[in-house]
Amino acid sequence: MIKQIAVLPGDGIGPEVTGEAVQLLEEVGIQFGHTFHFQYADIGGCALDKTGTPLPEETLQLCRESDAILLGAVGGPKWDHGPGEKRPEAGLLGLRKELQLYANLRPVIVFPALANASSLKAEVLEGVDLMIIRELTGGLYFGQPRGRKQTDQGLAVVDTLYYTEAEIERVLRKAFEIARVRKKHLVSVDKANVLDSSRLWRETADRIGKEYPDVKLEHMLVDNAAMQLVRKPSQFDTVVTENMFGDILSDEAAMLSGSLGMLPSASLSEDGPGLYEPVHGSAPDIAGQNLANPLATFLSVAMMLKYSFHLEKEAQAVEQAIRKVLDDGYRTRDLAQEGEPALSTTEMGEKVRAYLKQEISV
Amino acid sequence: MIKQIAVLPGDGIGPEVTGEAVQLLEEVGIQFGHTFHFQYADIGGCALDKTGTPLPEETLQLCRESDAILLGAVGGPKWDHGPGEKRPEAGLLGLRKELQLYANLRPVIVFPALANASSLKAEVLEGVDLMIIRELTGGLYFGQPRGRKQTDQGLAVVDTLYYTEAEIERVLRKAFEIARVRKKHLVSVDKANVLDSSRLWRETADRIGKEYPDVKLEHMLVDNAAMQLVRKPSQFDTVVTENMFGDILSDEAAMLSGSLGMLPSASLSEDGPGLYEPVHGSAPDIAGQNLANPLATFLSVAMMLKYSFHLEKEAQAVEQAIRKVLDDGYRTRDLAQEGEPALSTTEMGEKVRAYLKQEISV
């Protein structure tokens, strides 16, 4: 298999973790007989500095022509005070919107070797394996009108939560498809007791659900979902929700595992390239020091292999190598207990590649 | 002191828990020499059934003429399928709006006697004592326009997040006032990297903050706040946020204690009557069976004594009685471990009143 991959290292620790991920993909290529071509482009703060926009046209063009996109992270204190459209985050929002990456997949996996890092009790984490699917291109973060205006009551401000039925339908459909290859249990999260958009969401879920009689559909209010994720996360298999609720719930759920440095994500469109990135962000405080944990980016690579290239075996080999590295006690600084030795970014990268090679050759 | 209290028992277990709370207030009156007058009115599903509206005009009138309002709970499966304005929840939303109950206070207290009920590790719960202040009458749950419309892209739906600067200012001011009598640390939660409304919120917080130089103001993004509440809840003292974020975060935080049946709330206006209600909702599955836990309503009574009547000593006596009842091992069914004996609603009510009496007479 030959694939074109756009690599957008971005800001902070982005270049370090994507650098290791590219090497990992090259190793996967060698071991399984695939050829991955990598082309690089800027996004976020570094793009702002060079071109004055966080999402240059040539970056967008490169992404459009690629089979998949690997992204590091965007943002940092340096760019925190510009206007909305001059923020690094605007680059990522723009990319999602332009490529119609409407389905954000956020798996929460608990690695037994790391479970003690969680603030939750071990017995509560048992059996946790959930996938949150967040609508990513509509809703409150994109709706018009928005902004400030003078009114009879003085200054006021507005943001708009807007969805077409078609936007709601396509992400729900994706969620049913994913639930179908998981444990066939889909929880649709909304605020249907208050919001008009949520009532359309719920009706649409019920209607689409009829096409997936093998998937058990359940509705849950967002505030209750926020509670249940803490109370008993193992009750969830697949969860689908709109953009803003998904933003909050997926980050809450990410914290369950206790290891934010371990969590990958995928953002999928109907038939264009998927975007794969770690959840952890740009971590400017440790950037450039060879301290970052590359494992979330490696797990994002596994998602790329699975969801964009349909290379199940290769994806599993990457996940398996990571599991074994952890089981054997190797840790980056963020995962190490006090006093425990820690690997650097590059050392962890080498270790995972070595385990992958070993695994294949067995 | 003579006070008029409007009692709105509502649906489900509401009548049982408010019934006990009224008796507790009467005991407080006897012990401390106050007179509380109680007048009853309907709200929610029971009001819908009797009058066709979840918030009858006479209920609103009674509330307006009272010094404080004690509410049980609204809602139940019986009324789940009506249109938006015919839901029991619309009664509560309407009451908040009409009385301008813009500041919702949601304390999260961990009772050492109950800490083992939490899904979080004991060491993570240590020192948790936080107060979330949620803006309650503006934002996405009330903004116009809202509803469905036909567009070029087919059916679409809209909800509107709208705030005036004055609405933002008054709740922030209330939060600074409350932080000032707590540990002087206020976290203001927003989504300023994406939402226009959040950017005005953040600017306003910075501006009002200058009037409270003794309070340390910190800004936190809502998704990060959702994480931090799970990771290390003891880092928070006072938290303030807009309506929808507050809805989600306060319920997430409620679950930290492991005992939703224990959490009170207050909703305050500028100078009208405050509304006091337990967080737990109407629990229709156990309604009418004398099984409900009245302690959250009792703690709401303590908040009423403190915030509406400024009866600090009386409020503390109620809280103290509850703590002692728990320390002595008394539990309602929701708090009891398997096999442990459990008190009924009325038995728990009697027990707390007895402890209160005993305490005063010592």
Ligand SMILES: [Mg+2]
């Ligand atoms: Mg987020």
Ligand SMILES: [Mg+2]
């Ligand atoms: Mg709620």
